[in-house]
Amino acid sequence: MFINAVRKQSLVCFSKxxxxxxxxxxxHKVSWDEGAPFxxxxxxxxxxxxxxxxxxxxxxVGFGQPVSVSCExxxxxxxxxxxxxxxxxHTQNDLSVQWTVSxxxxxxxxxxxYGVFFTAPRQCEEKLNLVLYKTPDSVSxxxxxxxxxxxxxxxYQLLCEVQNVAPVQYLSLRWYRGQxxxxxxxxxxxxxxxxxxxxxxxxxxxxxxxxxxxxxCVAVLELGPEGPQPPPTLTSEPLNTSxxxxxxxxxxxxxxxxxxxxxxxxxxxxxxxxxxxxxGTYTCTASNTLEKKSKMFIIKAKNEGNGRVxxxxxxxxxxxxxxxxxxxxx
Numbered sequence: 001m002f003i004n005a006v007r008k009q010s011l012v013c014f015s016k017x018x019x020x021x022x023x024x025x026x027x028h029k030v031s032w033d034e035g036a037p038f039x040x041x042x043x044x045x046x047x048x049x050x051x052x053x054x055x056x057x058x059x060x061v062g063f064g065q066p067v068s069v070s071c072e073x074x075x076x077x078x079x080x081x082x083x084x085x086x087x088x089x090h091t092q093n094d095l096s097v098q099w100t101v102s103x104x105x106x107x108x109x110x111x112x113x114y115g116v117f118f119t120a121p122r123q124c125e126e127k128l129n130l131v132l133y134k135t136p137d138s139v140s141x142x143x144x145x146x147x148x149x150x151x152x153x154x155x156y157q158l159l160c161e162v163q164n165v166a167p168v169q170y171l172s173l174r175w176y177r178g179q180x181x182x183x184x185x186x187x188x189x190x191x192x193x194x195x196x197x198x199x200x201x202x203x204x205x206x207x208x209x210x211x212x213x214x215x216x217c218v219a220v221l222e223l224g225p226e227g228p229q230p231p232p233t234l235t236s237e238p239l240n241t242s243x244x245x246x247x248x249x250x251x252x253x254x255x256x257x258x259x260x261x262x263x264x265x266x267x268x269x270x271x272x273x274x275x276x277x278x279x280g281t282y283t284c285t286a287s288n289t290l291e292k293k294s295k296m297f298i299i300k301a302k303n304e305g306n307g308r309v310x311x312x313x314x315x316x317x318x319x320x321x322x323x324x325x326x327x328x329x330x
Contacts, residue, residue, distance in 0.1 A: 050124040051075050052115050058129040060227040061104050063166075068100040069128055071113035079116040083125075085109060104132055107166070107194040133221055133232075134195050136165040141217045141236040150206050151290060158202045160217035160236060164195040170223050173200040176216045214238040252286040 051074045061067045073080050073095045081090025082099040086106055091097045099111050109132070114125040143150075144157040158175075165171055168190045175183040185200040200217070217236040221227070259280040278299075285294040 050126055051077075051117065051121075052080075052113050052124050052126045054113055054126050054128055056226065058131070058224070058226045060131045060133065060223045062228075063132060063134040064103050064105055066100075066102050067104050067130075068098055069111070070096055070098055071126070072096045073115050073117075075117065075119075077115045077117050081114055083112040083114060087111075099128070107132060131167065131170075131223060131227070132193070133170070133223055133227070134164065134166045135221060135232045136219050136234050137163040139163075139217055139219045139234045139236040141215060141239050143239075144201065152206050152208060155203060155205050158204055158215060158239065160200045160202070162198050162219050164197065165219065165221070166195040167193050168196050168198055170221050171198065172220045172222055173198075174218045174220060175200070175202045176218065177210070177213050212240075214240050252288045255285045257283045257285070 053072045053074060055070045055072065059067060059069055071080065071082065077093070077095060079090055079092050080094060080097045082088055082097060084099060086109060087099060087101050089097055089099060097113070099113070109130065111128040111130060112125050113128065114123065116123050139160065139162050141158060141160050144159045146156055150156055160173055160175070162171070162173065168187045169192075171187050173185040174181055175185075183200075183202055187198060190196075190198075202215070204215075216238050219234045221232045223231060260278050281296055281298050283294055283296045285292065287293070
């Protein structure tokens with residue numbers, strides 16, 4: 001015979017020895033031997049009103065680990081069983097049945113407990129909330145499209161890469177600068193059940209105050225209360241910014257020029273010391289392998305005193321800061 005099937009229905013047949021044969025019916029025709037002693041289509045009920053209880057209701061299992069879940073009927077049942085691609089099971093008249101796997105490695109496994117009852121509703125089913133997880137193979141951090149020293153005040157990107165983690169929707173990538181969390185990247189919009197590779201980008205602008213700070217990327221699988229506690233984590237090797245950007249790194253070379261003759265100049269120094277700096281223009285040039293910059297200072301005499309300036313100090317750190325005694329225009 002041919003049966004036109006609809007969703008949430010099953011073809012349930014019993015042999016002469018009362019063994020159950022159950023076929024989930026999808027929207028297509030199903031062929032069955034007319035010699036079967038008893039066959040019937042039974043609509044399935046699930047959710048509220050279902051007479052089945054799965055214990056535990058939610059299971060979190062590490063890849064390759066064993067798992068065992070019980071399904072119990074709350075009223076007399078004719079047949080109770082598990083639909084599973086790797087470990088199907090059923091029992092007759094018993095009020096509980098186990099679904100057991102010695103090593104779970106199937107990323108698409110979706111076990112369903114079903115019951116065929118003596119009274120209406122004749123059939124009921126509940127899907128097990130199963131989470132199979134895998135911790136990352138590795139977590140790494142590196143600058144994006146950049147090698148060598150970073151320059152203070154410029155924008156850079158740091159990339160955190162995570163290899164082979166599942167399920168990705170439970171993953172949280174937490175960025176740390178020192179002991180402070182600066183960014184938390186989640187992937188709730190992704191739905192892949194099998195392991196994937198993901199990444200996160202952190203934008204940084206190096207400052208002098210952050211000199212020597214270490215950046216870390218921490219991958220956390222937040223699997224809920226049923227998962228391992230504390231949640232599984234894997235941390236990248238630290239990225240030490242003291243090796244990337246330092247004050248005056250690489251060390252600059254200084255030179256001075258002036259509209260006056262500078263007789264007491266110290267070569268390659270950021271400090272120009274003279275007992276008699278006259279009013280006029282003074283230019284300091286600082287250069288390293290990254291760039292070259294100059295700063296001109298105009299020194300004007302005060303109305304009082306001799307108009308001389310004792311010290312002119314210039315500090316190079318990608319941009320100039322300055323400290324000059326007495327009156328200065330710039």
